[in-house]
Amino acid sequence: MIIFKKIKWKNFLSTGNQFIEVDLNKSNTTLVIGTNGSGKSTLLDAMTFVLFNRPFRIIKKDQMINTVNNGEALVEIDFSIGTKQYKVKRGIKPNIFEIYENGELINQDASSVDYQKVLERNIMRLSYRSFIQVVLLGSSSYEPFMKMKSRYRKEAVEEILDIKVFSHMDWMLRDQQSTLNKKLIEVKHNADLIKSKHELEEKHYNDIKNRNTDDKTYKEDQLKKLDLDKKNYLEKIQQLDSEYKQLEEQTKDKDKTQTKLSQLEKIETKIEHNLETHNKNLEFFSENDYCPTCTQPIDEQFRYDKQGKLKSKVDTLNDGMKKLVEEITITENKLSQINSISAKMTDLNIEMSKVNTSINELKKFSDNLHNEILLLDNKKEDSNNIEKQLEELKVNLEQSQVDLDKITEEKTYIDTVREILSEKGAKTKIIKKYLPIMNTLINQYLQDMNFFVNFHLDEEFNETIKSRFRDTFNYNSFSEGEKLRIDLALLFTWRSIAKIRNSASTNLLIMDEVFDSSLDASGTDEFLKLINELTSDTNVFIISHKGDTLIDKFTNVIKFEKVKSFSRLAS
Numbered sequence: 124m125i126i127f128k129k130i131k132w133k134n135f136l137s138t139g140n141q142f143i144e145v146d147l148n149k150s151n152t153t154l155v156i157g158t159n160g161s162g163k164s165t166l167l168d169a170m171t172f173v174l175f176n177r178p179f180r181i182i183k184k185d186q187m188i189n190t191v192n193n194g195e196a197l198v199e200i201d202f203s204i205g206t207k208q209y210k211v212k213r214g215i216k217p218n219i220f221e222i223y224e225n226g227e228l229i230n231q232d233a234s235s236v237d238y239q240k241v242l243e244r245n246i247m248r249l250s251y252r253s254f255i256q257v258v259l260l261g262s263s264s265y266e267p268f269m270k271m272k273s274r275y276r277k278e279a280v281e282e283i284l285d286i287k288v289f290s291h292m293d294w295m296l297r298d299q300q301s302t303l304n305k306k307l308i309e310v311k312h313n314a315d316l317i318k319s320k321h322e323l324e325e326k327h328y329n330d331i332k333n334r335n336t337d338d339k340t341y342k343e344d345q346l347k348k349l350d351l352d353k354k355n356y357l358e359k360i361q362q363l364d365s366e367y368k369q370l371e372e373q374t375k376d377k378d379k380t381q382t383k384l385s386q387l388e389k390i391e392t393k394i395e396h397n398l399e400t401h402n403k404n405l406e407f408f409s410e411n412d413y414c415p416t417c418t419q420p421i422d423e424q425f426r427y428d429k430q431g432k433l434k435s436k437v438d439t440l441n442d443g444m445k446k447l448v449e450e451i452t453i454t455e456n457k458l459s460q461i462n463s464i465s466a467k468m469t470d471l472n473i474e475m476s477k478v479n480t481s482i483n484e485l486k487k488f489s490d491n492l493h494n495e496i497l498l499l500d501n502k503k504e505d506s507n508n509i510e511k512q513l514e515e516l517k518v519n520l521e522q523s524q525v526d527l528d529k530i531t532e533e534k535t536y537i538d539t540v541r542e543i544l545s546e547k548g549a550k551t552k553i554i555k556k557y558l559p560i561m562n563t564l565i566n567q568y569l570q571d572m573n574f575f576v577n578f579h580l581d582e583e584f585n586e587t588i589k590s591r592f593r594d595t596f597n598y599n600s601f602s603e604g605e606k607l608r609i610d611l612a613l614l615f616t617w618r619s620i621a622k623i624r625n626s627a628s629t630n631l632l633i634m635d636e637v638f639d640s641s642l643d644a645s646g647t648d649e650f651l652k653l654i655n656e657l658t659s660d661t662n663v664f665i666i667s668h669k670g671d672t673l674i675d676k677f678t679n680v681i682k683f684e685k686v687k688s689f690s691r692l693a694s
Contacts, residue, residue: 124622125204125247125629127662132169132198134189137162139689147631148662150679152654155666157683162690163666164635165683167259173198173213175251176220176239179259181396188215191688209246222246253282257617260610260634267610268617269586269598276584283621284553305473307530312477314523316484321516323488342492349489356482360475367471370464377461384454391447398440405433554582557620564619568612572649574605578612607637615653618661635666651676 131144137160145166157163167179168187178187188196194216201210210223222229222242231238243250256268256279268276408429413420558580565578576596577589588596598609614632621628637650654663667673674680682693 125202125249125631127629127631128201128203130166130169130173130198130200132165132173132196134192134194134196135169135172135198136165136187136189137685137688137690138165138189139691140192140195141689141691143690143692145681145692147664150677151662152677153662153664153679153681154673154677155664155681155683156668156674157693158685159668161683161685163681163683165690166664166666167633167635169198170200170259170633171251171254173200173211174242174247175254176213177251179255184215189689204246211242248282250278250282252279256614257283257621258629258631258633260614260632260637267606268613269606269609273583273585280554280584280617281550283617284557307527308473309476310523310527310530312480314520314527316480317516317520317523320484320488321513321520342496346489346492346496349485349492353482353485353489356478356485359478360482363471363475363478367468367475370468370471373464374461374468377458377465380454380458380461384451384458387447387451387454391444391451394440394444394447398437398444401433401437401440405430405437408433551582558582560623561616561620564616565612568615568653569608571653572608572611574608574612578609611637611650611653622660630660630662631664632661633664633666636668637665 127147129144129146129148131142132138133140133142143162143165155163155166164180168182171177171179172187176184178184188194195214196216197212197214197219199210199212201208203209208225210221212219212221212223214220220235220238221231222238224246229241252271252275268279271279408421408426411421412426562579565580566576569576569578575591579587579589581587586598588598588600590596598606601609618628618632654665665673665677683690684693685691
């Protein structure tokens with residue numbers, strides 16, 4: 124279990140040159156209050172920046188530096204895992220990224236990317252996507268589990284169940300499997316060559332021993348056959364080389380195509396976000412005659428014009444998304460074709476290697492035959508030397524068989540392990556084991572918040588939601604308040620599962636503006652009950668504008684204020 128203890132930051136967003144420090148393990152329930160712009164939500168950005176090198180909100184990295192001081196932005200966090208104490212420091216201008224274990228700086232020889240992997244995979248065993256599913260629940264920039272793409276849902280749950288290690292192991296074994304396949308082909312080829320050579324040498328030995336009168340004629344015929352075989356092999360090499368060059372020309376755009384696909388997927392994500400934003404705004408102007416903030420009526424013509432503009436933007440974005448999906452599909456197909464061609468090139472390389480080896484062996488055999496013919500002419504054959512060569516070839520043949528058996532056994536082992544690690548193997552069994560528990564917990568939490576539906580996740584983590592009357596819905600069918608209840612139920616469920624598995628379990632839970640948006644009075648009361656049930660081993664931070672109505676319901680209160688354009692903790 125990760126125990127987050129404290130975090131502090133300076134020259135970060137609206138914070139000046141004096142550290143703001145928050146004790147993360149002081150109280151079971153903490154209410155974080157302050158006026159708009161006072162810096163209370165900076166806690167979320169500081170957490171994700173120091174741990175994952177990215178803000179929680181959708182802002183650029185250089186925008187996290189305080190614009191007044193314009194440098195020396197620094198965030199530090201202290202946490203423990205078991206008996207080990209950790210401190211992580213991350214800064215901008217200058218760039219700083221340091222990880223300390225029990226007071227000692229962990230080796231920084233690796234690249235910043237690999238150093239980040241050490242933090243996520245080896246220490247926390249928690250990625251950003253999983254972190255925001257079990258630790259953070261925000262507002263506009265938060266990506267609920269139900270809005271994730273299917274593959275990201277699965278990855279997040281795999282981390283929570285602590286089975287993502289199977290994927291990493293499978294990835295490593297895949298390379299070993301590829302190497303063994305190539306080695307197996309090579310060893311088989313060498314064994315065949317030795318066997319063929321042994322057969323030829325054995326026949327040669329018997330010929331010399333028997334002193335057949337037609338021995339010389341026979342060897343000359345063999346020599347002609349070898350020359351013909353060599354000619355055929357050379358033609359084969361030319362053919363294979365020509366095919367290889369043609370295939371190589373077809374794969375020259377692989378890197379460009381891969382880069383294009385990555386860029387298209389990033390654009391897809393941005394369009395999805397813009398669509399969500401515009402749809403929300405369109406929904407607002409469609410359903411509201413009055414401003415919810417100032418309670419003044421909204422001009423009808425203004426609403427009509429705004430709805431028109433937003434609808435136009437949504438239609439444009441949907442058209443763009445359709446074209447983008449088509450382009451992504453085309454690019455994925457192209458990349459798949461290139462990868463298929465690359466596989467063919469690998470096969471051609473192996474085949475050319477085999478042919479070249481055969482040519483070299485034929486040359487050796489041909490030279491041997493020349494020498495043997497000369498020896499026959501001079502009647503100087505030395506059967507003892509040939510017998511010795513035969514014995515050596517026999518030993519080599521036996522050793523090649525041992526090598527072949529060993530590699531075959533190792534390959535069988537890896538094939539078996541990969542089958543176990545595959546999507547249909549151990550991971551599926553573990554997921555099937557925990558799915559009923561997940562669904563039970565989700566529905567229990569929904570009932571605790573007075574939301575009575577039957578919520579079910581399948582093995583691909585797609586939802587089916589049925590009402591009391593057996594009507595079928597999905598996540599997007601519900602109001603924002605109902606969606607929030609589902610998001611909260613999932614959040615509490617992942618934390619419960621993480622605790623059971625002792626995987627992504629942590630003492631910290633931070634929620635931003637949960638009480639300020641879609642929860643009604645009844646939902647708020649039920650939610651507070653759930654929070655209180657968590658407090659035995661959890662430190663809950665609630666960021667809210669409703670300080671006056673909630674302050675007496677929390678054991679600790681932190682107030683942010685802004686003085687002379689800088690955020691600070693109120694004394």
